[in-house]
Amino acid sequence: MATYGQFCPVAKAMEVLDERWTLLVVRELLYGSTHFNELRRGVPKMSPALLAKRLRSLERVGVVQRRDEGGRSSYVLSQSGRELAGVVEALGTWGLRWIGELGEEDLDPHLLMWDMKRKLPVQEWPRARTVLALRFTDVTPTSARWWIVVNGGEVDICDFDPGFEVTAGVSTGLRSLVQVWRGDRSWPEALRSGEVVVDGPSLVRRELPRWLGQSELASVPRPA
Amino acid sequence: MATYGQFCPVAKAMEVLDERWTLLVVRELLYGSTHFNELRRGVPKMSPALLAKRLRSLERVGVVQRRDEGGRSSYVLSQSGRELAGVVEALGTWGLRWIGELGEEDLDPHLLMWDMKRKLPVQEWPRARTVLALRFTDVTPTSARWWIVVNGGEVDICDFDPGFEVTAGVSTGLRSLVQVWRGDRSWPEALRSGEVVVDGPSLVRRELPRWLGQSELASVPRPA
DNA sequence: CTGTATCCATGGCGATACTG
DNA sequence: CAGTATCGCCATGGATACAG
Numbered sequence: 001m002a003t004y005g006q007f008c009p010v011a012k013a014m015e016v017l018d019e020r021w022t023l024l025v026v027r028e029l030l031y032g033s034t035h036f037n038e039l040r041r042g043v044p045k046m047s048p049a050l051l052a053k054r055l056r057s058l059e060r061v062g063v064v065q066r067r068d069e070g071g072r073s074s075y076v077l078s079q080s081g082r083e084l085a086g087v088v089e090a091l092g093t094w095g096l097r098w099i100g101e102l103g104e105e106d107l108d109p110h111l112l113m114w115d116m117k118r119k120l121p122v123q124e125w126p127r128a129r130t131v132l133a134l135r136f137t138d139v140t141p142t143s144a145r146w147w148i149v150v151n152g153g154e155v156d157i158c159d160f161d162p163g164f165e166v167t168a169g170v171s172t173g174l175r176s177l178v179q180v181w182r183g184d185r186s187w188p189e190a191l192r193s194g195e196v197v198v199d200g201p202s203l204v205r206r207e208l209p210r211w212l213g214q215s216e217l218a219s220v221p222r223p224a
Numbered sequence: 225m226a227t228y229g230q231f232c233p234v235a236k237a238m239e240v241l242d243e244r245w246t247l248l249v250v251r252e253l254l255y256g257s258t259h260f261n262e263l264r265r266g267v268p269k270m271s272p273a274l275l276a277k278r279l280r281s282l283e284r285v286g287v288v289q290r291r292d293e294g295g296r297s298s299y300v301l302s303q304s305g306r307e308l309a310g311v312v313e314a315l316g317t318w319g320l321r322w323i324g325e326l327g328e329e330d331l332d333p334h335l336l337m338w339d340m341k342r343k344l345p346v347q348e349w350p351r352a353r354t355v356l357a358l359r360f361t362d363v364t365p366t367s368a369r370w371w372i373v374v375n376g377g378e379v380d381i382c383d384f385d386p387g388f389e390v391t392a393g394v395s396t397g398l399r400s401l402v403q404v405w406r407g408d409r410s411w412p413e414a415l416r417s418g419e420v421v422v423d424g425p426s427l428v429r430r431e432l433p434r435w436l437g438q439s440e441l442a443s444v445p446r447p448a
Numbered sequence: 449c450t451g452t453a454t455c456c457a458t459g460g461c462g463a464t465a466c467t468g
Numbered sequence: 469c470a471g472t473a474t475c476g477c478c479a480t481g482g483a484t485a486c487a488g
Contacts, residue, residue, distance in 0.1 A: 003329065005269045006248070006332065006335055007402050008248075008251070009320040009323070009441055010247065010248065011319075012319040012323040012330070013315040013316065013318050013322075014247055014248065016323060018242050019242070023238055023242070024228065027232070045230075061323075062322070063322075080318075080321075086318065088234055090310040092232075094311055095232075095234060095235075098286070098304040106231045107231060108229060108230065111230055112231070115232075178231050217233055
């Protein structure tokens with residue numbers, strides 16, 4: 001860990017946190033991931049060796065507590081780690097307001113589905129099993145089709161047809177759905193523009209924005 | 225600038241902010257520094273080449289506005305940059321609470337004096353010129369003696385005797401004064417323990433804690 | 449004073465393969 | 469599933485000197 005040679009608390013914090021990927025791992029832990037490969041899903045472009053290294057660093061500085069669970073390990077934030085929520089939130093708010101341009105390489109369908117799996121507002125969905133068939137119109141075929149299954153408060157995401165009756169189909173450009181999820185665009189606008197198309201009963205077409213919702217940070221006000 | 229390939233606002237923010245030194249430069253700009261060598265005083269261990277590079281990066285992403293002022297340049301935060309105050313504050317709060325251990329190399333008397341120069345509560349000082357002669361008992365002779373001159377709301381820090389009549393002398397270990405300044409220890413405790421010794425009229429001995437005060441973050445509550 | 453230019457070593461980190 | 473092991477590049481950034 002490189003040092004700054006400053007007693008300033010900001011510098012001392014950055015000695016721990018400024019290394020590449022570190023705060024994204026913390027973000028995943030804050031979102032509730034506890035196991036190695038679960039963490040990997042949230043930072044897929046990070047090599048496993050580096051993730052292991054970061055977890056060891058975070059454990060050493062007391063941000064993460066590692067527990068051995070008979071062979072496998074689990075990683076949980078300590079009190080110190082949980083308090084990084086304030087830092088992560090400030091970064092997210094700032095990033096949403098001021099770093100709006102997304103490159104093509106930022107648009108990863110796996111990450112979007114993983115994020116949705118964790119944060120879909122299941123309480124808005126019907127009690128009965130509900131299945132959305134999602135199709136990204138502008139994505140390489142192997143990652144273009146997804147199924148969202150909500151049943152009894154549980155969300156499952158499949159990249160193959162699970163075989164259940166489909167409640168509705170959703171067809172959209174990946175960028176459009178990412179923008180709506182982040183709150184860069186609104187659901188009504190995206191539907192009106194025709195960039196997100198819902199194929200199904202009119203009731204579902206009306207409810208879909210509430211079912212899918214938006215990420216937590218979406219409501220952050222944007223600069224005028 | 226290395227990318228993460230994620231649309232997450234935290235990741236997009238960190239692409240801009242996670243490089244070494246970047247947020248410390250922003251901190252200096254938030255504290256009001258505007259010129260190159262003024263910034264350098266706040267990040268003395270950073271090479272000038274790297275500082276120039278970081279300033280260019282920050283300008284490119286719209287955090288800093290550079291102005292040409294007839295030969296020299298000044299650097300001012302944009303609206304986007306000013307909003308990084310929330311990030312810096314969250315980092316400082318967390319760092320103060322959880323990264324308490326300071327190594328010897330973190331104890332730089334120049335940085336302490338530079339910080340004090342900017343943030344001394346001059347409104348607490350007498351109207352008439354007041355001079356404190358500071359001596360660090362445990363620091364290499366060339367950086368051990370400092371004079372703080374407060375006059376008409378202006379603070380001057382000298383590393384040589386400015387020749388004015390000295391109101392009082394303060395003798396202390398560098399670490400002790402840093403700890404008090406950060407709020408890791410209280411003024412009463414430091415004086416009582418004898419680690420900070422004030423040599424002067426009893427009125428000054430009473431007033432000194434209010435004159436020097438503590439850094440802004442010092443009041444952050446510490447973990448039990 | 450305000451930077452720029454150059455050089456160089458380090459090690460961070462990405463890629464890949466592999467193991468219990 | 470949960471990591472380790474290894475390799476090698478190249479970019480980061482530290483140091484120093486110098487220029488306008």
